[in-house]
Amino acid sequence: MVPETYQVDAGGHITIGGMRIEDLAAKFGTPLYVFDYQTLVNRLTMFQSAVSQSAVPGMVAYAAKAFFTVPMGRLIQSLGLGLDVVSGGELFTALAAGIDPQRIMFHGNVKTPEEIAWGLDRGVGYWVVDSLDELDQLDQAAGERHQEAAVVLRLTPGIDAHTHAFIRTGHFDSKFGFAMAEGISDRAVERVLNARHLRLAGFHAHIGSQILETEPFLANAEALLRYSRSWYDQKGWWPEVLDIGGGFGVRYQPDDDPPNPAAIIQTVQSLLAEWTPATQRPPRLIVEPGRSVVAEAGVTIYTVRARKTTPGGHGYVAVDGGMGDNIRPALYQAVYQAEIDGKVHSDRRIPVSLVGRYCESGDVLIPQAHLPAADVGDRVVVFGTGAYNYAMASTYNRVPRPAVVVVREGQPTVWVRRETWQDLITLDNP
Ligand code: LLP
Numbered sequence: 001m002v003p004e005t006y007q008v009d010a011g012g013h014i015t016i017g018g019m020r021i022e023d024l025a026a027k028f029g030t031p032l033y034v035f036d037y038q039t040l041v042n043r044l045t046m047f048q049s050a051v052s053q054s055a056v057p058g059m060v061a062y063a064a065k066a067f068f069t070v071p072m073g074r075l076i077q078s079l080g081l082g083l084d085v086v087s088g089g090e091l092f093t094a095l096a097a098g099i100d101p102q103r104i105m106f107h108g109n110v111k112t113p114e115e116i117a118w119g120l121d122r123g124v125g126y127w128v129v130d131s132l133d134e135l136d137q138l139d140q141a142a143g144e145r146h147q148e149a150a151v152v153l154r155l156t157p158g159i160d161a162h163t164h165a166f167i168r169t170g171h172f173d174s175k176f177g178f179a180m181a182e183g184i185s186d187r188a189v190e191r192v193l194n195a196r197h198l199r200l201a202g203f204h205a206h207i208g209s210q211i212l213e214t215e216p217f218l219a220n221a222e223a224l225l226r227y228s229r230s231w232y233d234q235k236g237w238w239p240e241v242l243d244i245g246g247g248f249g250v251r252y253q254p255d256d257d258p259p260n261p262a263a264i265i266q267t268v269q270s271l272l273a274e275w276t277p278a279t280q281r282p283p284r285l286i287v288e289p290g291r292s293v294v295a296e297a298g299v300t301i302y303t304v305r306a307r308k309t310t311p312g313g314h315g316y317v318a319v320d321g322g323m324g325d326n327i328r329p330a331l332y333q334a335v336y337q338a339e340i341d342g343k344v345h346s347d348r349r350i351p352v353s354l355v356g357r358y359c360e361s362g363d364v365l366i367p368q369a370h371l372p373a374a375d376v377g378d379r380v381v382v383f384g385t386g387a388y389n390y391a392m393a394s395t396y397n398r399v400p401r402p403a404v405v406v407v408r409e410g411q412p413t414v415w416v417r418r419e420t421w422q423d424l425i426t427l428d429n430p
Helices: 022-030 037-052 070-079 087-098 113-122 133-146 184-194 213-233 261-275 291-297 330-331 421-425
Strands: 014-016 032-036 059-063 080-084 104-106 125-127 148-157 198-204 241-243 284-287 300-307 315-317 339-341 349-355 364-370 379-383 403-408 412-418
Touching: 022 032, 022 300, 022 412, 032 037, 032 087, 032 291, 037 291, 037 330, 037 364, 070 080, 070 087, 070 412, 080 087, 087 113, 113 133, 125 133, 125 241, 125 300, 125 315, 133 148, 133 184, 133 198, 133 349, 148 184, 148 213, 148 379, 184 213, 198 213, 213 241, 213 261, 213 330, 213 364, 261 284, 261 330, 291 339, 315 364, 330 364, 339 364, 364 379
Parallel strands: 032 403, 059 080, 059 284, 080 104, 104 125, 125 148, 148 198, 198 241, 241 284, 315 349
Antiparallel strands: 032 300, 300 315, 300 379, 339 379, 349 364, 403 412
C-alpha cells in the first residue's frame, strides 16, 4: 500500500513531491533519500500553529536528531521554530543555518567542556540539565563568563510509555534525567536554586518515542505541573517554561493510528492554565517533535540487484542499500512498508524478505514483505524513512551514504550530496 502522501498513476508508478520515482532514480542514482518539501512544511506549520493558539504562545523546538542538515535548519528558521540539539555538531549545524541561539534547547546527558563553553559563548537559550555533575560544570563555566545560564531540569516522572525498550525514557530506571522519587529531583532543584550562575527556568520530561496514545503525554504534563506546584507552595518558585519533549507517533503501517499532536498540545495548554497559581503566568509550553515532522515526508529508493530462493522456499530480494542507510529494522525491529515502482497495482504478490547489501545476516529491511515478483533493476520504494534514517546512517562496509534530495512542485534540490569513495578516505592518515 502506498501512503496518502504519495501519488500513484494508472501504470503503478509512484510520484513524490510532483516528481516520478523513476526520474529521481535516473537523475540521482540509488539508494536515495527523497523528501516531499510540502509535507515537511505542512508538519512544521501544523505544530507551529498548534502552540500559537494559546494566550501564552509556546515554542516548537524541532528535535534535530531525527533529521538535520543546514537546509533543514534554514527551513526551521524561516518558519520561526526553535530547535532541540544534543551535541556541538547539531549546534554548529544550527548556527551555520542561521538559527537564533535564543530558540535553542541544549539537551543531552553528556555535554563536553568544549560544548558547554561554546554554547555559553553563542548564547544558547536553555540548558536542559541531566545530572548534578552537569549542573556544577555549567555553573562554573557560566561563572567564568559572568553569565547566568537558564536551566531546564530533565525529570523522569515514572511513566512507562508503550514503545520499544530502546526508545523509552520516562521510567525511573533510565539513564536520562532526575527521578521524581526518593528526593532525587528535589536535590537537583535545590542545587539550581542555590547556584550562583544558574537560573531555574523550568522542567522537562520526554517519556519516549513513537508513542501512539494520548494519555502518556497528558500524564507527563500533569506530573510536571504537580511538581511545579509543590515548589510554588514551598518556595514561591514557578516555572517560566515547561517542556514535554517529543515522541508523537507516526503511521508506519496502515493500521497504526497516531494521535493528533495539535489536540494534545491544546489539552496540555489548558492544563497549564488550570494548574497556574492566580498570581502567576502559565509557563510557556515547549514541544520537541522530531519523528512526527519528518518520518512520513521521506522515502528511500533502492534498486533490486539480486533475487534468490532458499531450499525451504524462502524468497529474498536484495537491494543496493540496507542497514547502512536504515539501521532501524535491525536495531528496533521497526517495520516498514515498501512497493515496487511500476508494479503497485499488481495483485499477484509473494512473501519475500527485502534484504540489504551489507555483510551481516541481520541486514534485513523488511523480513516479511508482500511484493509483486521483482526483476533486477526494479526500483523499490520504502516509505516513512524520513526520521532516524539519514540521521543514523553509517559507512559500514565502506559503503558511501546516499544523497538527500528534496522535491518541491516537481523540482528536486540536493540537500546532501552523495558521499563518494574519495570522501571515505579523506580522514584517513595517508
Ligand atoms: N526530545 C527529547 C529530549 C528526545 O530525547 C527526543 C528523542 C525527542 C525530543 C524527539 O522524539 P521524537 O518526536 O522524534 O519521537 N533513534 C530512535 C529514536 C530515538 C529518540 C530519542 N529521543 C528511533 O529511530 O526510533
